[in-house]
Amino acid sequence: MNEPQPDVSWLSRATSAFGRQGVLRPFRLLRHDSENFAKRYVSDWALFNQLILASAVYVFFTNLLPGITFASDLYVLTGKNWGTIEVVFSTGLCGVVFSLLSIQPLTILGVTGPFSVLAENIYSLCTDSFHIDFLSFMAWSLIHSGWMHWLLAIFNAHDWTMLYVTEFSCEVFSLLNSIIYFHKAVQELSRAHATLSFAAFLYAIIGAVGTFLLALFLSSAERWPPIIHRYFRMGLREYAAAISIIFFIGIPYVGELRDLDKGTLYTSKHAFKPTKPGRDHFYVRFWQLPVAWIFAALIPGAIITTLFFFDHEISSIICTIKRYGTRKPTGYAQDILLLGTMTAVCGVLGIPPANGLLPQAPLHSESLMHNAEGEFKAEVILDRHGIERVVQQPVQRVHEQRWSSFLHAGAILAFVAPPLQLVLGLTPTSVLAGLFIFMGEQSLSVNPILQRTFWILMPPAELPPLPQQIKSYWPIHTYTLFEIIVTVAIFIVTLTVAGPAFPVLIIALVPFRLLAMSSIWNKDVLRYVDRWACRDGCPEGEDAANGALASTVPPAGTSSPQGDSEKARARVG
């Protein structure tokens, strides 16, 4: 009787985890996803309109042009193994495949900065330390990463990882992306300063600031006085970045500016074949790598898997947050399966793999927002005379379809053709700097951290009232400051030799938020400023209780009266 019973609960728990309702039950999410996929697929292609085309054009530029700057870094730092054509090929190919087969077509793909930094580190290891062929080793890393993705998809990794992701990580990651984009703009301009004449550098400033301001000005077209037809102003808003980019690509070729030296995007002018001289086909003889190195490639494979899994999931989450009003079923396991497959394919093709792009993916959603027909919600607003009124506001939703994803990716894929590469080569880097500033600003303007930073700076009398449970603004202010400090710290890490480790830091924020931060900040405060990012995993009530915060975030380029009404809503809600 006193004999201790062997504790087998861990065993039974582990077994039950694989059971019918178990977290690890293989293919559980995948099966679910494939049902959802079938439900939405036909309707995804049935919708097409002008706004979707405009969105495709916008995403085309914001995906392609930054990608090419990474390419010019890659060209130098991977010994010419990868260049513009590889990046364009990968972005176009993965984009087209995802637009056809992924469950969430709002997530757009591209070759990301973090992966570029990782690849550059792997290249220098291969050549300087291992003395092996970079492309073969990378191919194996990506093949390993491929099956690791499959395992994550099969064993429902989304459920036991993303369940713990709160808006905290998303906001920090999003702010980090804004900072990185602003920093890249400064880098482009200081490169212009180092390599060009002083006059050309001064023009580069005009070009960059001009691209940004024109795009910003046009993106406010709907709020202009109605001097031109509303549809035309809508068009200007929708194509703001594209018009500005094309305009400022043209300017340096006009008049005296033509004679000025200029930095332009680096593109390959030769035929559709890999950048590296001597490499003629888009495949890698990966089977020739010695077996020991094939096993060694498991390590970079795991790092790439961590990065891609987190990056892609966060992209998908951010581009379907509540504010975008998505209604079609979504899913993560199928997309991770597809991402693994395409990662392995890219490895075999000898091109860099693409994954969910930030901040472009949420900007894609942003550009698809429209007033949902016939849908209104009652809303209490404070007008500028301080009078509370209930008004019927149109509900804003994103167009959930595959065309914008498919068209922009298809157009990028077309740019592997040499004549189009020549056209790309005309783009001055100053335009790119301007686009970086614009993307950073667009992403920052919808980040709740910005709104809460305003709260820190505001005179206390003007702050909106808090829910009863929260007594003071101080914990909210410290929370916001903490987010900013964490983001800046991670940004500084990306500038050091420890740079490639930064995905690990971002992921470490998840347990840190759950364990450490819960003991610093009051539960009510955390509930007010932070909610679970993955709505599937958290109870509706909690989500609704925290909805107030989401509404305080003004949409990109919101005019102040709207901002006031949002504030008023928060005051009431």
Place this chain on the structure above:
Amino acid sequence: MNEPQPDVSWLSRATSAFGRQGVLRPFRLLRHDSENFAKRYVSDWALFNQLILASAVYVFFTNLLPGITFASDLYVLTGKNWGTIEVVFSTGLCGVVFSLLSIQPLTILGVTGPFSVLAENIYSLCTDSFHIDFLSFMAWSLIHSGWMHWLLAIFNAHDWTMLYVTEFSCEVFSLLNSIIYFHKAVQELSRAHATLSFAAFLYAIIGAVGTFLLALFLSSAERWPPIIHRYFRMGLREYAAAISIIFFIGIPYVGELRDLDKGTLYTSKHAFKPTKPGRDHFYVRFWQLPVAWIFAALIPGAIITTLFFFDHEISSIICTIKRYGTRKPTGYAQDILLLGTMTAVCGVLGIPPANGLLPQAPLHSESLMHNAEGEFKAEVILDRHGIERVVQQPVQRVHEQRWSSFLHAGAILAFVAPPLQLVLGLTPTSVLAGLFIFMGEQSLSVNPILQRTFWILMPPAELPPLPQQIKSYWPIHTYTLFEIIVTVAIFIVTLTVAGPAFPVLIIALVPFRLLAMSSIWNKDVLRYVDRWACRDGCPEGEDAANGALASTVPPAGTSSPQGDSEKARARVG
């Protein structure tokens, strides 16, 4: 009985005109003005606050800097007789005297572009054709002009001239000023292009656009989210132009820009004495001019009188229009008397005379606008949800006082001191170009022609409803187009050799409006778009009936919701 009686009615009419109630009754207006002057004088000095100081700083820059550009033209084109110090001296002296003795301290004075052009023509006549001393001849022209001003004041010229001035002339004159300022900005930049290196020219563009945009951005500070205290944002708005000018004066002296060649304002670096070498004192030996030439000087004297009388009266009218809500008594005869006196004094001193400045005078009023304490007016607005509501709007009024006029003029007068002249000489001409754009924009943004041009471009469905008597928007559109065509035509004249005649054209608009235009446009249309500019002379009823138009003109830098409410007001009124 059949013998015709001699018609003596003209004689009796002429006699009665000089009678007790007669239009020409000498000193009638002057007596009236001196009573009004006494009524308001003490209270004019009793008011002082921060906004008034800000206004003085703003007017200081917008008066001084453009004046110096005219000075650099004068220096070249009057054989060095007049330069910076003469212009600064005249502006400061006349400004201080007017701030102390004029009845309307909102009107500010400076050496104007039209007078500069006139003086340059007189100089070339004196040297090339007449072979006489320019300064003596100019002194007599100004002395003649002086007593002509007195006669106009004594015989109540304001009553029988300005009675016929409608908003048509004021709007055209104001638009002409905006165009001239934009054109001067382009001229400054093309001068930079011609004389500086390409890099310096590109910087000049950055400096000019930067000065304009920073001033424009800061002038919207009150509509920012409340991230900093409202008083601080008010300060930013009030000092917008000054902050921007000082910032961009500093920039070219920083870093690598220091080594760039730059165009700066021309100022005299020597002691407080006239620009012309050999001239040591600020007086002219005018009595040495041959008598024949003294009489000949009557002709330029009359032209100067026409120009000054019209220019100064229009400046005073525009800076006290209904929108500014002035309540203190005003007057014109006393100011014309004073203007004549100062014109003659300037002639004897050998410096160019100053008169009412456009568009600076109304910008001065603009900068003094504030919410009148305890005053509200009921107003029907359409909010953005299309619901009509009556709200209590604060009444906006101008601060009517003498400090802003006195302080800015006193500061300008101080700048005749050589050390301060040195400081002025640091100002890059690109900053001036930016200031010109800003002033042109500020003046244009409150011009009713702009609002009605928007009406032409707007889709007909979005136009505000018209009063019942007016059937269609077409006559209003043609009226607006006619105004624009007339303005552009006069602007083209200012560019030709007939340039100095342009004041005559402006004055000719007054009878043209009364005679020709009344037969082209319907009376109701003219009443809707055009009202008498001089409110003293027109019946209250007419003024009130036409008040609707004034309210459709959004104040400078109005945000769109306010614009909507203004539109709504017009719809209701």
